[in-house]
Amino acid sequence: MELYGYWRSLAAFRVRIALNLKEIPFEVTSMDLIEGQQFNDDYRKINPQMVVPTLVDNETVLTQSLAILEYIEEAYPSPALLPKDKLGRARVRSISLISVADTHPLVVPRVRKYIVEEMGHTEEELSAWIKNWVTKGLTAIEEILNKDRETGIYCHGDNITMADLCVVPQFGAAKLFEIDTSAFPTISRIFEECMTVPAVFNARPQAQPDFPKEMDK
Amino acid sequence: MELYGYWRSLAAFRVRIALNLKEIPFEVTSMDLIEGQQFNDDYRKINPQMVVPTLVDNETVLTQSLAILEYIEEAYPSPALLPKDKLGRARVRSISLISVADTHPLVVPRVRKYIVEEMGHTEEELSAWIKNWVTKGLTAIEEILNKDRETGIYCHGDNITMADLCVVPQFGAAKLFEIDTSAFPTISRIFEECMTVPAVFNARPQAQPDFPKEMDK
Numbered sequence: 001m002e003l004y005g006y007w008r009s010l011a012a013f014r015v016r017i018a019l020n021l022k023e024i025p026f027e028v029t030s031m032d033l034i035e036g037q038q039f040n041d042d043y044r045k046i047n048p049q050m051v052v053p054t055l056v057d058n059e060t061v062l063t064q065s066l067a068i069l070e071y072i073e074e075a076y077p078s079p080a081l082l083p084k085d086k087l088g089r090a091r092v093r094s095i096s097l098i099s100v101a102d103t104h105p106l107v108v109p110r111v112r113k114y115i116v117e118e119m120g121h122t123e124e125e126l127s128a129w130i131k132n133w134v135t136k137g138l139t140a141i142e143e144i145l146n147k148d149r150e151t152g153i154y155c156h157g158d159n160i161t162m163a164d165l166c167v168v169p170q171f172g173a174a175k176l177f178e179i180d181t182s183a184f185p186t187i188s189r190i191f192e193e194c195m196t197v198p199a200v201f202n203a204r205p206q207a208q209p210d211f212p213k214e215m216d217k
Numbered sequence: 218m219e220l221y222g223y224w225r226s227l228a229a230f231r232v233r234i235a236l237n238l239k240e241i242p243f244e245v246t247s248m249d250l251i252e253g254q255q256f257n258d259d260y261r262k263i264n265p266q267m268v269v270p271t272l273v274d275n276e277t278v279l280t281q282s283l284a285i286l287e288y289i290e291e292a293y294p295s296p297a298l299l300p301k302d303k304l305g306r307a308r309v310r311s312i313s314l315i316s317v318a319d320t321h322p323l324v325v326p327r328v329r330k331y332i333v334e335e336m337g338h339t340e341e342e343l344s345a346w347i348k349n350w351v352t353k354g355l356t357a358i359e360e361i362l363n364k365d366r367e368t369g370i371y372c373h374g375d376n377i378t379m380a381d382l383c384v385v386p387q388f389g390a391a392k393l394f395e396i397d398t399s400a401f402p403t404i405s406r407i408f409e410e411c412m413t414v415p416a417v418f419n420a421r422p423q424a425q426p427d428f429p430k431e432m433d434k
Binding site for chain 1: 318
């Protein structure tokens with residue numbers, strides 16, 4: 001399989017974890033979102049939305065990270081990324097969507113670019129925007145994880161689920177954006193736990209071949 | 218079942234269509250998002266994210282519209298909102314997510330409020346923001362629907378799927394926001410087709426009990 005992604009794309013990060021967990025071999029084609037490689041005509045043909053990730057398997061072209069995760073789950077059921085019971089599945093999907101739908105899309109490169117270039121905001125005002133939405137998303141997730149009995153070692157019980165695949169990149173990005181994460185102890189605990197799992201650790205942005213060397217500390 | 222929603226919430230609109238199609242009886246509790254009823258302590262207990270919709274069925278509390286649609290699909294399989302084949306399901310979910318994740322969250326009340334109140338923008342600048350993201354989302358969806366052989370009477374084949382449940386509200390909102398929709402002939406055709414289906418027509422914002430009388434033309 002070929003994954004069109006980018007080292008710092010949270011959406012590509014989610015898919016990399018899933019592929020690693022299911023032991024599905026894949027190659028990465030890096031699309032530099034900052035340089036605008038996603039707007040190339042060739043890429044637009046496979047992904048008309050011109051975003052990453054896209055997962056290509058022979059003639060099969062899959063887009064939108066959460067749709068890709070659901071596909072991977074259906075095509076490669078083991079290990080499962082969704083619990084068996086309907087209510088558990090709904091809980092996992094709901095936590096996932098707080099990040100995937102209501103948090104991450106507000107801070108992607110195209111939105112940041114619009115806020116600075118079209119709306120004329122400073123980097124400081126952009127930071128306040130990012131901090132506001134990431135904090136709101138993580139606050140809701142923390143409250144759910146903290147109150148629900150279903151929370152275990154991971155977001156849902158003691159096995160990694162789709163929710164962890166969404167929450168871990170979101171929390172990692174919060175740290176990248178230097179957002180105060182002290183109000184999210186449950187997420188922080190789950191993040192650290194996930195990072196001990198090689199399938200997650202090896203999927204992190206810093207481990208990608210296109211991660212810029214100058215950012216290495 | 219009890220649906221916490223709001224007449225103009227696109228996310229609640231999606232769920233109302235699903236409940237109607239599956240013939241699941243439900244009552245609506247209106248949460249006035251503009252007045253901020255979603256921030257009430259009682260509501261926060263059932264939906265820590267303080268957004269609509271929430272679907273409550275006895276002890277069962279479901280949040281996030283797409284997670285609710287997947288739950289309804291699993292619990293009430295007929296009529297199906299997802300095709301049987303994995304690739305078709307991935308296509309339907311991907312189209313859904315272009316609206317649910319990458320378009321709608323950018324124009325919800327809390328974001329519009331932040332742009333006006335925190336960033337100091339005019340209503341005109343806010344309109345440009347809304348137009349930009351809604352147009353980008355619909356452009357991607359139109360391109361996919363126009364090029365794919367899988368597109369039929371509806372977004373995917375000749376039966377209503379989850380994709381229609383997401384695209385119809387998004388297109389309806391574009392018209393509400395007075396966005397030029399002439400570049401979206403395929404979406405427009407599917408929207409009109411869907412509006413001939415009572416389950417969709419009766420779920421539209423204008424048909425809700427909390428739709429403001431003064432907006433009736």
